[in-house]
Amino acid sequence: METNNQRLLHTFAALADLGQEIANTSDFEEMLRASFHLLLGSVAVRRGAVARYDRGRDSLRVIASRGLEQSPEAALPIDRDHAGRLASLGTSLTLKDVTAEAERFMGDHQAAFAAVEINLLVPLVVRERLIGVVLLGEKASGDKYTEEDLETLSALARHIAVGINSHHLLDEVKRKAEENRHLYDGLRAIYKETVRAFAAAIDMKDRYTQGHSVRVGKYSEVIAREMGWSDNQVEGITIAGYLHDIGKLIVDLSVINSPERFSAKDSAEMSKHPAAGYEILSPISHPYADIPLMARYHHERMDGNGYPDGLKGDQIPPGAKIVTLADSFDAMTTDRPYRKKLPLTDVLEDFRQNTGTQFDPAVVCAFCRAFLNEIEGKKERRLLNLLNRNYDDLEGVTPILNQMLTEFDGAALAAVSN
Amino acid sequence: MEETTGATPIETRRVGDTAIIYASDYLNKLSGERIERECKRQLESGQHGVVINFRDTELVNSIGVSILMGVIDAAERSRARLIFCEVNSQTASLFEMLGLAKHVRIAKDEGEAVAWIEGENNTAATVHHA
Numbered sequence: 001m002e003t004n005n006q007r008l009l010h011t012f013a014a015l016a017d018l019g020q021e022i023a024n025t026s027d028f029e030e031m032l033r034a035s036f037h038l039l040l041g042s043v044a045v046r047r048g049a050v051a052r053y054d055r056g057r058d059s060l061r062v063i064a065s066r067g068l069e070q071s072p073e074a075a076l077p078i079d080r081d082h083a084g085r086l087a088s089l090g091t092s093l094t095l096k097d098v099t100a101e102a103e104r105f106m107g108d109h110q111a112a113f114a115a116v117e118i119n120l121l122v123p124l125v126v127r128e129r130l131i132g133v134v135l136l137g138e139k140a141s142g143d144k145y146t147e148e149d150l151e152t153l154s155a156l157a158r159h160i161a162v163g164i165n166s167h168h169l170l171d172e173v174k175r176k177a178e179e180n181r182h183l184y185d186g187l188r189a190i191y192k193e194t195v196r197a198f199a200a201a202i203d204m205k206d207r208y209t210q211g212h213s214v215r216v217g218k219y220s221e222v223i224a225r226e227m228g229w230s231d232n233q234v235e236g237i238t239i240a241g242y243l244h245d246i247g248k249l250i251v252d253l254s255v256i257n258s259p260e261r262f263s264a265k266d267s268a269e270m271s272k273h274p275a276a277g278y279e280i281l282s283p284i285s286h287p288y289a290d291i292p293l294m295a296r297y298h299h300e301r302m303d304g305n306g307y308p309d310g311l312k313g314d315q316i317p318p319g320a321k322i323v324t325l326a327d328s329f330d331a332m333t334t335d336r337p338y339r340k341k342l343p344l345t346d347v348l349e350d351f352r353q354n355t356g357t358q359f360d361p362a363v364v365c366a367f368c369r370a371f372l373n374e375i376e377g378k379k380e381r382r383l384l385n386l387l388n389r390n391y392d393d394l395e396g397v398t399p400i401l402n403q404m405l406t407e408f409d410g411a412a413l414a415a416v417s418n
Numbered sequence: 419m420e421e422t423t424g425a426t427p428i429e430t431r432r433v434g435d436t437a438i439i440y441a442s443d444y445l446n447k448l449s450g451e452r453i454e455r456e457c458k459r460q461l462e463s464g465q466h467g468v469v470i471n472f473r474d475t476e477l478v479n480s481i482g483v484s485i486l487m488g489v490i491d492a493a494e495r496s497r498a499r500l501i502f503c504e505v506n507s508q509t510a511s512l513f514e515m516l517g518l519a520k521h522v523r524i525a526k527d528e529g530e531a532v533a534w535i536e537g538e539n540n541t542a543a544t545v546h547h548a
Contacts, residue, residue, distance in 0.1 A: 013480065017479055037447070041482065043516070
């Protein structure tokens with residue numbers, strides 16, 4: 001009676017310890033090794049192995065063993081019928097079954113287990129699927145296995161099977177997630193390329209503004225990065241820059257390509273393009289937020305005198321404010337049919353005069369900081385490369401940029417704190 | 419001499435050609451593996467007798483049992499003599515129940531364990547000379 005109690009206590013402790021081991025998800029191999037040794041120790045089996053079933057390769061791979069001097073080959077072939085039969089044994093095992101399976105296994109793998117006698121083969125089954133097998137040699141006592149031993153071993157084996165299966169499922173989930181990430185990255189790349197192609201198509205409509213949309217996208221990117229936006233947000237505003245003029249597709253070619261300043265009628269026609277752009281972009285599921293809104297509001301002004309909705313101040317989305325400045329900068333630094341590009345000092349003077357009324361001070365400051373950093377060689381030349389050969393002479397620019405920063409930094413800070 | 423790897427060092431000492439290894443209060447995976455490593459180290463260094471002293475051991479769990487069976491195997495392979503000693507009654511009855519006692523002798527104390535090993539060594543030497 002006392003021995004029975006001690007055996008029960010030992011088994012109970014083994015189950016409790018196994019629970020702790022299975023919960024160790026950080027190191028699967030270690031979890032499995034410890035669980036297997038726990039199983040061996042529960043009925044004091046000197047030799048044995050646990051093998052995982054690989055359905056794709058019709059094989060069993062030994063993943064932990066004890067006392068097998070000659071390590072069995074890495075993969076032990078097992079045919080589908082045999083695997084199916086082991087799975088069908090499930091968890092209602094009898095000594096007769098597991099002994100017969102061990103004999104059959106030994107017959108199939110004599111070479112691998114020449115020096116070891118395998119007395120029991122306990123299948124690891126989860127939801128009628130074979131996960132692996134536990135192979136057990138003789139007991140340290142030399143006694144035959146009893147039904148009680150098998151009950152203990154089966155209970156422990158079920159836990160190990162669930163542990164292996166959970167790990168397998170987790171691996172599968174991780175693999176799928178990785179696959180999906182690759183697919184998503186691929187789709188994003190295709191999306192970006194498509195948008196760039198679209199931007200080029202938009203600009204082709206206007207022979208005076210070729211490359212405008214791509215440049216606005218890149219200027220917006222530089223400004224947003226200077227403002228501390230996240231990589232994803234920066235990608236989004238770059239795309240918004242590329243697409244901000246997409247509404248021009250519905251504007252008549254003769255208006256767009258007019259060699260003179262717009263008449264009132266032409267202006268009214270042109271002023272439709274932000275709202276039209278919004279209509280075009282809204283039905284699309286963009287991977288970035290607010291792209292249609294940035295197209296709609298890139299002609300709004302801080303003082304509320306812009307179009308199409310006359311929004312003012314914080315009513316205008318931050319991204320639209322950035323695109324507004326980038327759009328104006330490119331417009332003023334490229335030739336138009338009715339005027340030549342403006343000197344940089346004039347462009348900056350225009351910004352200075354219109355900060356707070358047309359442009360957001362925080363955006364202007366970010367632009368000035370980015371520009372200064374490039375001129376002083378502190379950052380990669382992005383704005384300067386986009387300005388390209390048109391502006392070799394940067395004399396006079398630095399003091400204006402510094403002055404604007406001094407003048408508007410306080411306003412920008414106040415705007416942020418409000 | 420102490421094994422320095424692991425959280426708690428394994429205490430060992432030598433008496434003649436015999437290494438004595440002291441098991442900790444709870445023989446589980448962590449402490450068991452340290453004992454296993456130390457035993458294997460002693461066996462690989464050519465030690466022909468190893469005594470594991472369980473004077474501090476209150477409890478041996480299933481992994482501890484499995485590890486001790488591994489140590490028994492390793493000693494058999496090295497043809498070395500392995501003796502357990504100062505095993506408390508609960509652990510002794512566990513070893514008896516599980517059949518470990520069939521593969522390893524359990525001495526009352528270190529003196530007896532060392533004497534058994536030396537006695538067997540002397541017998542082996544006598545047989546060899548004869």
